[in-house]
Amino acid sequence: MEKTRAHSGLEGIVVADTTLSEVDGERGRLIIAGEDVERLAGSVRFEEVCAKLWGQADVARRLGQARQEAFALLPKLRGALEATDGMDALRGAVAQLTARGGPDDGPWVTGAMAVFAAAWARRLRGLDPVAPRPDAGHAEDYLRMATGSGDVTLLGPRLDAYLVAVSDHGMNASTFAARVVASTGSDAVSAVTAAVGALKGPLHGGAPGPVLDMLDAIQAADAAASWLGAELDAGRRIMGMGHRIYRVRDPRAAVLEKQIELYERQAASPSPRLQLARAVERAAESLLKQRHPDRALRANVEFYTAVLLEAVGLSRTQFSPTFAVGRVAGWFAHVEEQRRTGRLIRPASRYIGPLPVK
Ligand code: COA
DSSP states (O other), rough: OOOOOTTTOOOOOOOOOOSSEEETTTTEEETTTTTEHHHHHHTHHHHHHHHHHOOOOSSHHHHHHHHHHHHHHGGHHHHHHHSSSSSHHHHHHHTOOOOOOOOGGHHHHHHHHHHHHHHHHHHHTTTTOOOOOTTSOOOHHHHHHHHOOOOOTTHHHHHHHHHHTTTTSSOHHHHHHHHHHHHHHHHHHHHHHHHHHHHTTTTTTHHHHHHHHHHHHOOSSHHHOOOOOOOHTTTTTTTBBOOOOOOSOOOOHHHHHHHHHHHHHHHHOHHHHHHHHHHHHHHHHHHHHHTTTOOOOOOOHHHHHHHHHTTTTGGGHHHHHHHHHHHHHHHHHHHHHHHHHTTTOOOOOOOOOOOOOO
């Protein structure tokens, strides 16, 4: 192939055939393991989506066992889990796992991710980790371990819907990172470690914390337009807005918004955050439309992730690690799919440096 130009962001370059998920950016449709995300999130548990993505049975039990085994490893992982940043902690802790090989790695890394993310958050607050309950649902158990809350019956299902909604999303940056590592014949733990590193970045999974910072700074709906305008004038991006693929609103934004509404109805307390978030979204959308008339920049998944995860009792430092707790399901499925192709991912670069002097 002639090296005429570099595809620096690889937009539109198809690097794999997949049965795992499909992102239709024009229509705003996300299919995960053959189902629309709207049908899955809120009605199917995270374990069931893992089972579909991995093609495995008995996943709930295996995840519970993995959480228990990972909990036993925590004393050895103290150094990694002392990191101030949750994604640094996860990267360091996951990297120390030993891959088991083949299908066993899915439950193993997924169970461990939840235990590590929860233990890190507790340690940050100077608290001991909470032991897992292997017979509990994965989302509920993560929430209980992460918040120390005894009763997660109301909030657990909302977090479960979030984990399902983010479980897989086409060839996103962290999934691609995982597939590149898997394509070399390396193991699933190495692939997931690389994926955690990719997810950390604010252009990928690091946005929901800053979304909440933004809502805090704006405070009231009528201040949104001027605050956002000043950000854009200063050349900064509005977090939670825009997407590489979607040219309409990210369907996951609506899925998560619905979960927040559901929680409000159950708790019988309207959240001022949700009202503010909606006003900020409207203002951001209209300002971005004025400044980028040719490029639709609408709310992405991170926008309402911030509001939902805050509502379930997680702090903003826990948002990105919680994203990893859900997305690890997809990472592992892609690792297995990539491995089956047996094909090394090895693109080319175009050399534009100096030539040797003769
Ligand atoms: N706020 C302000 N401007 C934005 C923007 C945002 N959130 N997202 C994109 N733009 C602007 C860019 O500055 C660029 O403007 P220019 O053509 O004048 O330089 C234009 O829109 C196209 O952006 P581009 O960088 O080509 O888009 P991308 O496909 O590479 O970026 C994101 C996609 C997600 C990285 C980008 O929209 C973004 O940074 N969003 C904020 C971070 C975020 O929410 N991340 C979570 C993603 S799920």
